[in-house]
Amino acid sequence: MKVYDVVPGLEFDPERDFAQSPAWFLDGTHSVPPWTPMFGWFWVNFCRHGMQYGAEKLSLPTVKGWDWRFHNGGGYLTLLLVKSEEEKQRREVQFRKAILPFIEDYDGLWGGFVQEMLGRYEKLKSLDLEKATNIELLDNFEETINTCRRMWEIHMYMMYGTYTAYILFENMCRDLAGIDDTSPDFHNLVSGFDNKVFQVDRRLWEFSKRAREEGLADLVVACKASEIRCKLEESVAGKGFMKDFMDFMNEDGWRMQRMSEINLPTWVEDPTPALVNVKQFIQKGGSFNLDEERKKITDQRKEAEKTVLSKVPQEQRGWFERLMVLAQKSGVFSEEHDHYLDLYTHAMMRRSALGLGNRFACDGALDRAEDIFFLIPDEVRRAGLNPDQFDMRYIVSRRKEQWNEWMKTPNPPAFLKEGFDLEMAMGVLIQSMDPIALKVVVGSMPQVRPELKADLYGTCGSPGVAEGPARVIMNEDELPLIEEGDILVAASTSPSWTPVFSMIKGVIVDRGASLSHAAIVGREYGIPVVMNVFEGTTKIKSGQRVKVDANLGVVFILDK
Amino acid sequence: MSEKWLYWFEELHSGHNELVGKKCANLGEMTGLGMRIPPGFAVSVEGYGRFMEQTGAGEMIRQYVRDHIDELKSVKNQTAASRAIRQIVESREMPPDMREELYRYYEELKLRAGADEIAVAVRSSGAVSMPGQMETYLNVRGRESVVRKIIEVWGSAFTTRAIAFRLEKGMPIEKAPIGVAVLKMVQARSAGVVLTVLPTIGDTSKVVVEGNWGLGESVVSGDINPDQFIVDKESGCVECTVNRKTKMVVYKDSGTTVADVPEDLQGKRCLDEQELKEIVRIAKEIESHFNCPQDMEWVLDCSGRCPENLYWVQARPAKFSKVKEKEADYLAELMTRMFKC
Numbered sequence: 001m002k003v004y005d006v007v008p009g010l011e012f013d014p015e016r017d018f019a020q021s022p023a024w025f026l027d028g029t030h031s032v033p034p035w036t037p038m039f040g041w042f043w044v045n046f047c048r049h050g051m052q053y054g055a056e057k058l059s060l061p062t063v064k065g066w067d068w069r070f071h072n073g074g075g076y077l078t079l080l081l082v083k084s085e086e087e088k089q090r091r092e093v094q095f096r097k098a099i100l101p102f103i104e105d106y107d108g109l110w111g112g113f114v115q116e117m118l119g120r121y122e123k124l125k126s127l128d129l130e131k132a133t134n135i136e137l138l139d140n141f142e143e144t145i146n147t148c149r150r151m152w153e154i155h156m157y158m159m160y161g162t163y164t165a166y167i168l169f170e171n172m173c174r175d176l177a178g179i180d181d182t183s184p185d186f187h188n189l190v191s192g193f194d195n196k197v198f199q200v201d202r203r204l205w206e207f208s209k210r211a212r213e214e215g216l217a218d219l220v221v222a223c224k225a226s227e228i229r230c231k232l233e234e235s236v237a238g239k240g241f242m243k244d245f246m247d248f249m250n251e252d253g254w255r256m257q258r259m260s261e262i263n264l265p266t267w268v269e270d271p272t273p274a275l276v277n278v279k280q281f282i283q284k285g286g287s288f289n290l291d292e293e294r295k296k297i298t299d300q301r302k303e304a305e306k307t308v309l310s311k312v313p314q315e316q317r318g319w320f321e322r323l324m325v326l327a328q329k330s331g332v333f334s335e336e337h338d339h340y341l342d343l344y345t346h347a348m349m350r351r352s353a354l355g356l357g358n359r360f361a362c363d364g365a366l367d368r369a370e371d372i373f374f375l376i377p378d379e380v381r382r383a384g385l386n387p388d389q390f391d392m393r394y395i396v397s398r399r400k401e402q403w404n405e406w407m408k409t410p411n412p413p414a415f416l417k418e419g420f421d422l423e424m425a426m427g428v429l430i431q432s433m434d435p436i437a438l439k440v441v442v443g444s445m446p447q448v449r450p451e452l453k454a455d456l457y458g459t460c461g462s463p464g465v466a467e468g469p470a471r472v473i474m475n476e477d478e479l480p481l482i483e484e485g486d487i488l489v490a491a492s493t494s495p496s497w498t499p500v501f502s503m504i505k506g507v508i509v510d511r512g513a514s515l516s517h518a519a520i521v522g523r524e525y526g527i528p529v530v531m532n533v534f535e536g537t538t539k540i541k542s543g544q545r546v547k548v549d550a551n552l553g554v555v556f557i558l559d560k
Numbered sequence: 561m562s563e564k565w566l567y568w569f570e571e572l573h574s575g576h577n578e579l580v581g582k583k584c585a586n587l588g589e590m591t592g593l594g595m596r597i598p599p600g601f602a603v604s605v606e607g608y609g610r611f612m613e614q615t616g617a618g619e620m621i622r623q624y625v626r627d628h629i630d631e632l633k634s635v636k637n638q639t640a641a642s643r644a645i646r647q648i649v650e651s652r653e654m655p656p657d658m659r660e661e662l663y664r665y666y667e668e669l670k671l672r673a674g675a676d677e678i679a680v681a682v683r684s685s686g687a688v689s690m691p692g693q694m695e696t697y698l699n700v701r702g703r704e705s706v707v708r709k710i711i712e713v714w715g716s717a718f719t720t721r722a723i724a725f726r727l728e729k730g731m732p733i734e735k736a737p738i739g740v741a742v743l744k745m746v747q748a749r750s751a752g753v754v755l756t757v758l759p760t761i762g763d764t765s766k767v768v769v770e771g772n773w774g775l776g777e778s779v780v781s782g783d784i785n786p787d788q789f790i791v792d793k794e795s796g797c798v799e800c801t802v803n804r805k806t807k808m809v810v811y812k813d814s815g816t817t818v819a820d821v822p823e824d825l826q827g828k829r830c831l832d833e834q835e836l837k838e839i840v841r842i843a844k845e846i847e848s849h850f851n852c853p854q855d856m857e858w859v860l861d862c863s864g865r866c867p868e869n870l871y872w873v874q875a876r877p878a879k880f881s882k883v884k885e886k887e888a889d890y891l892a893e894l895m896t897r898m899f900k901c
Contacts, residue, residue, distance in 0.1 A: 061899040088899075096896045103888040168895050314852045315764040319887045326891075433899050 004395065006037040006376060007044045012071035012415065022417035023425035024069060024076040028511065029492045030260040033475060034073020034406035036373040037399050039262050042148050042349060044070045050152025051436075052080065054160045057153075059094035063434040065156070073403065074411035079432050102161040103322070106329055113154045114340050120147045121254070124348050129355035137355050138384040144352040145377060151345040155337060156436075162333045163435035163515060169327030170514075172320060177311040184463025184551050185304055187514075189324070190331050191462075191523035192298035197335040197498055198524060200252050204274060204499060205290045207245060208281030216241060217282045220275070225480055228275040245271065245278075255343035258476050259494035262350040263373050276480050277499040283484060284503065293502075297526045331520045338495040338517075356380060356387075363387035366396060374399040439515040446532050446553060454554035456508070456533040456540075461519030464528030466506035467547040467558070470540045487548055489540045493518040501525040506548035508536040508555055530555055565607035565658075566665050569600055569743075580604045581685030581739030586875060593849060595842060595872045598859075599672045600680070600743025601665050605687060607658070608714050608738055615652035621645050621734040632727060635720070642720040645733075649715040654707050662710070666703045669744065677701070679745040679811065682709040684716060687737035698775070699745055699811040706742060713740050745811070746871045747862040750830035751776030752786060754843045755878050756793075757853035764853055767791045767840050771830045773821050774808030776857050776873070783807070787830050791840050798836070802829045835860060838867045846875055853878040 005011050017024065026032070035043065048068035055065035064080040082088050101109050124147065127140045173189075174180045211217045214237045223231050232238035253267030253274065267274050281288070305324070312320045357369035365387040366372060372380065374396040383390035414422060429437040446457040471486040473479060476496050482488065487506040490497075494517050501507075501521050505528075509518045512531035522529030528550030536555070540546060545558040572580060572588025579585070584602035591597055612618035624644060631637040654662070670678050683696040695716035697709040717736035726733050752771030757764045770786040772778045779786045785803040792798075804826050810819045831839070839858055847854045857874035860866075 061896065092896050092899065095899070096892045099892050099895055100888060103891050164895050164898070165891075168891070168898055171898065172894075319890050322887055323891055323894075 004376075004379075006399075007041050007070040008376075008378075010044050010048070010068060010070055012069035012076055014415070017069060017415075018417040021067070021078040022420040023422075023428065024078045024415040025425070026411050026413050027075040027077060028413065029494065029516075031073065031075040032410065032491070034403065034411065035075070035261060036073075036263050036403065037376055038353065038373045039260070039346075039349075040070055040073060040075070041376040042145075043260065044068045044075055046149045046152040047075070047156075048077075049149060050154075050156035053153045054156030054158075055080075057157050058098045058160050058164075059091045060160060060164075060434070061088050061091045061095050063432050066434075066436075071415075072409075072411055073406040076415060079429065079434055079437065081428075081432055099161060099164065102165060103326065106162075106326060110158060110329075110333065110336075113158065114336075117147075117151060117154065117340055117344070120150070121344055121348055124352065127355075129351070129358070132355065134359060134385050134387070137352075137359060138381070141352045141356055141377075141380065141384070144348055148345050148349060151341050155341045158333065158337065160435055162330050163439050165323065165326040166330040166515060167435055167438060169323050172323060173308065176313075176316065176320065177308045179308070184460065185307070187460070187463050187519075187523050188300045188304035189308060190301075190328050191520075191526075192294070192301035193328060193332050193524075195332045195335045195524075196339045197495060198294075200339070201277075201499055201502070202290060203248055203252070204277045205281050205502075207241075207248070208278045208284075211241065211278060211282060214241060220279050221282055223279075225272055225276045225279070228279065229271060245275075249274065254347040255339065255496075256346045256350070257496060259338070259342065259496050260346070262346050262353065263370065266347045266350060268347070273479075273496070280482075280484075280499065280503050288502075290502065293526065294524075297524065300526075330515060331523070334515055334517070334520050335495065335498075335524075343495060353380070356384065360387045360392065365390050365392045367393060371396045371400075374403070439513045446534075449552075449554075452552060452554050453556075454549075454552075455557045455560075456530070456536060456555040457553065458508070458530040458533035458536075458555065459553045460550045461507070461509070461512055461514065461516070461529035461531040462522030462527060463550050464506070464526065465547070465549045465551060466528050467545065468505045470508075470542055470544045470546045470557075471504075472537055472540060472542045474537065487546050489536050489542075489546075490518075491537055492516060493521070497521075501527065506530075506550070508533055508540065508546070508548060510534050510536050563606065565604045565610060566661060567602045567604065569597065569602065572602060577687050578605065578737070579739070581687045581737070581741075583683060583685035583874075584739050584741045585685075587741060587743070587873075590846075590872055590875050593846060595846070595875070596868075596870060597872050598681075598744040598746050599669060600741060601669065602685065603662075603710060603740040603742070605737050605739050607740075608717075608736065611652070611655065611658065611711070611714065612649075612734060614655040614658070617649050617652050618734045620648050622732075624648070625733045632723070635724070638720045638723050638727075642718050642723055645718040645723070646715040649718065650711055652711065654711060659707055662707055663703050666706055666742075669742070673744045680706060680742050681745050682706060682713055683741045683743075684713045685739035685741050686717075687739065698777075698816045699813075701813075710740050710742070714738065743873075746859040746873075748775045748859045749862045749869075750774065751857070751859040752779040752830075754839050754856050754858060755853065756843050756847040757878050758790070759878060765793055767793060767843055769831075769836060769839055769843075771858075772805050772808055773825055773830050774810050774819070775816060776859060777809040777816065778807065778818075780857070789836055791836070793844060796837075796840075800829070802827065805830070831860060832866075835866045835870065838870055842870075842872070850877065855879065 052065035055063055062082050064082060066077045067080055069076045124140060124144060127136060173186060179185045211220055216238055219231055220228055232242050249268050249271050255267055257264040257273050309317060353372050354369050357372035360366040360372060360383060361369045365383045375392060379395060383392055446459050448457045468485050468487045470489050471482050472489040479500055482500050482503060484503050486504050488504045489508045491510045492512055498521050502525060507518050507522050507529040509531050510533060512518050518529050519531060528548045530548055530550050530553055533555060540557060547556040547558055567580060569587045569591045572585050573592050574585050574589040576585040580602040587597055628641060632641055679699045679701050681698050682700050695713050700706055700709050717738045750771050750773050754769045756767050758766045758768055769789040770779050772784055772786045778784050784805055784807055787803055788801040790799040805821050806826055807818050808821050809816050843854060843856055855876050855878040859871045859873060861869040
């Protein structure tokens with residue numbers, strides 16, 4: 001039985017692809033559990049394009065971005081290295097000019113892109129999906145594809161430029177002030193900034209205060225997550241509350257429940273995840289003050305800035321301070337780009353695809369609107385204008401069957417050519433000097449220090465020490481299980497996990513570097529994060545008491 | 561009058577900003593560093609407060625502000641308020657006990673200067689940076705005049721801009737953290753500034769000295785084309801530009817005036833090799849003490865020989881900005897280098 005390729009031209013093919021590169025890494029942060037076909041198609045095509053676009057636009061001296069392949073719902077990637085010395089030198093000359101916009105006017109650069117994207121989203125949203133003609137719906141879908149493509153260009157161009165500055169700052173802190181990115185001092189330097197994701201979090205906290213003031217708190221706490229909305233709407237006060245809450249969702253709820261998937265509702269469609277956040281804030285009690293928590297961290301940062309600047313020779317302070325400000329924007333960018341780029345664009349993809357999906361379901365091309373996520377754009381186009389003429393269900397059923405198989409067997413963390421091992425592969429990544437490889441994918445390797453007698457050794461993502469019951473969370477669906485005071489244990493985290501950071505006392509992640517989500521958010525919430533322990537999720541069981549010492553980068557399992 | 565409100569400069573150091581204002585604290589710090597500064601003393605911020613309370617001026621100002629609070633929002637009225645308040649301050653007499661103590665210090669200053677008649681400079685010394693001109697009176701002679709000028713410096717805390725500033729910040733209008741420096745005037749043969757950085761491009765490897773005949777005011781104000789010496793900190797190499805200096809600032813009976821530079825001096829450099837060397841030597845020393853480029857003012861006395869004739873009247877961190885473009889290029893260069901390994 002023929003099943004069409006999900007990402008034509010970019011399906012993993014060992015024979016050809018090992019000839020190109022001996023190591024292909026699974027993007028475990030974004031493609032576990034496996035993607036639906038439509039989402040995989042968008043991601044692999046355009047994230048790949050964006051990375052190469054960003055590297056090319058900046059003319060990065062050593063790398064040309066990454067190549068991607070699709071395999072059983074997983075994304076696999078490998079670096080594209082600059083091959084000759086001459087070319088490196090040519091690219092260096094270009095790079096020196098191309099990086100200037102980041103140094104000269106970072107806020108203008110990023111702010112301009114945010115405006116560009118928000119403009120695109122507004123245009124996409126302006127189409128009334130129910131009243132639109134098929135032509136308009138298909139146009140909207142095509143425009144969504146272009147928007148996603150553009151989003152990834154901006155995403156990776158910004159990410160490469162931003163992280164380059166961050167790495168230089170890290171190096172300079174080490175050279176001039178003697179601190180590196182695994183040191184608590186360093187983390188204090190780059191935290192305590194406001195950003196869009198945090199602002200959304202703050203609104204949720206305010207809604208929790210309002211619920212308490214209006215006597216709705218008990219009801220919210222007593223309800224199951226899925227019932228909060230219905231129960232609230234039974235009372236007058238609750239109706240008013242939900243009305244304002246949905247207004248807020250329409251502003252800031254254009255995001256997916258899962259960071260990198262479109263088969264779950266957006267917050268606008270189903271505000272349950274956001275309401276669960278409100279519930280969790282209520283459970284923290286009335287004395288919890290998000291603003292005060294934040295202020296502490298901001299003050300700590302200002303202290304750290306003074307300390308570090310005093311160690312830098314006066315005549316170097318000018319550029320150093322400027323570099324510091326630039327590096328500090330990395331954390332803000334890391335959080336904000338998820339909001340303005342990935343999450344919002346994915347919400348647009350879901351919206352536009354479901355617009356067509358509903359039409360397809362009405363006209364019999366599909367059984368259910370959501371089945372459209374098992375088609376790829378070329379197949380959508382086939383039935384786009386005249387869905388009554390085409391039966392796409394056979395493709396959906398084959399793909400679904402396949403997809404269910406992918407769910408059963410996890411994708412391997414890497415495809416390695418025979419004779420090539422993971423360590424060699426990591427070495428290549430580090431040598432590439434690719435900023436994304438260094439700061440998001442690989443990170444620093446933990447130092448094992450037997451004298452500490454720790455159970456797990458990792459690196460510091462955010463300083464501090466904490467002790468509490470472990471909660472192992474493998475995917476977003478399990479987030480509501482988290483309770484106040486838990487230590488979160490995960491493979492890695494993503495922006496949809498941000499709100500739980502205000503409840504937990506510490507984080508242990510299998511993989512991560514100083515600019516991964518867990519580290520950035522941990523710093524903003526002032527909780528310890530230990531990263532790159534590799535075996536956290538396999539060695540630790542939920543309910544075990546653990547002690548996290550991020551300053552030393554170690555984890556102790558207290559009851560074994 | 562139990563609490564101390566007059567201080568000799570050697571009793572002060574840079575930690576005394578709040579006590580006597582920045583200028584006095586700085587002169588104290590300079591004394592402590594062994595720089596030769598003109599002998600003198602400081603009137604503390606407390607002294608100002610005491611004057612305002614004992615003479616009733618403080619209460620009158622408060623009353624004035626209460627009566628005019630609504631009008632004070634417009635700039636025009638602030639100008640009128642400035643005039644009225646200065647008038648309140650300057651029409652008061654110095655309370656007798658304060659006057660006595662100032663006289664005592666003034667007599668002692670004459671002894672220290674080793675002269676029966678001296679001319680002093682009376683300068684404001686704010687504890688915080690406050691916009692607006694604060695007065696400096698040069699060549700003040702006689703103890704009555706000194707007391708008078710101190711009151712006038714206090715009055716100068718009520719310029720229009722200073723009032724607007726305090727209103728805007730919600731600060732009490734009659735309180736001004738202002739000290740006064742009283743220091744002997746040097747009989748300036750020539751004077752000028754020295755910066756331990758080239759301010760135009762932020763080059764910290766050079767020292768630049770500028771000077772003119774007479775008092776330093778002509779150089780500071782930028783009205784004339786002074787002599788300029790750019791000295792390399794490492795090698796001591798000097799790049800000399802001797803300009804034609806036609807005007808200079810000199811004392812008159814009381815105060816200063818602009819005068820013509822005698823013909824034979826106009827084209828002549830206003831400080832010799834040895835004096836230049838000494839100025840640069842001390843500037844470098846002070847820079848390394850504060851670990852920060854300095855902007856300093858020097859005066860060469862008519863009498864005496866180098867280095868005894870060299871006096872310092874100001875040392876502060878130099879204001880300069882590395883040209884933005886240059887900084888950006890440097891960062892771009894550093895980022896480029898990062899990829900080489």
